Amino acid sequence: MTQSSAELPDEPDIFRISPLIRITLLSLYAALTTPLPFLSEATKSPIPANWLWVGIGAGAIVLFAALSERVITDDREIQVTYPKWVPKFVRQGWQLPWADVKALKPRSTGQGGLVYYFVSHQGQGYLLPMRVAGFARLVRTVQAKTGIDTTDVKPLSQPWMYLILLTFTLILFAIDAWTIWTATTLAS
Structure with a gap:
């Protein structure tokens, strides 16, 4: 079937x-x-x-x-990964199920810009990758999967x-x- x-x-x-x-x-x-x-x-x-x-x-x-960072989204989660050849001590990724996302909080940077963190129900923060190609599509995916309003989320640098x-x-x-x-x- x-x-x-x-x-x-x-x-x-x-x-x-x-x-x-x-x-x-x-x-x-x-x-x-x-x-x-x-x-x-x-x-x-x-x-x-x-x-x-x-x-x-x-x-x-x-x-x-x-x-070489990659952001992967599917119907279950968002994750930040690196190719297998990148040692864990150089860069570590993370994954967060959509159901665990409580909020998307802005934080100002030292240069006056804004970055955004996913806040989980456990209170942990996960930096929203902002330098990816297709950032607008990523933000639309975040809104569709979490129900969080992302209309004000803009890339860190143009x-x-x-x-x-x-x-x-x-x-x-x-x-x-x-x-x-x-x-x-x-x-x-």
């Missing part, structure tokens, strides 16, 4: 960190760190350039892991903010190229 379409469970929705945010933050990391080994060689620093490359590579992996940061990062890459060229010219 087959189930009717009304009885079938919803397919899970997967929300990933916005590609604009991922590209911007990874590029900024690269722009800030790439000149360091070249400057280390040019200034005869006691820290070998190879060690800096290893540290930069390890930092890039940790940043990539943090930016895409134009990351576009400005990406623009300045590209300018920084041009300065990096000049810095690396100067450092390698002085070193030789």
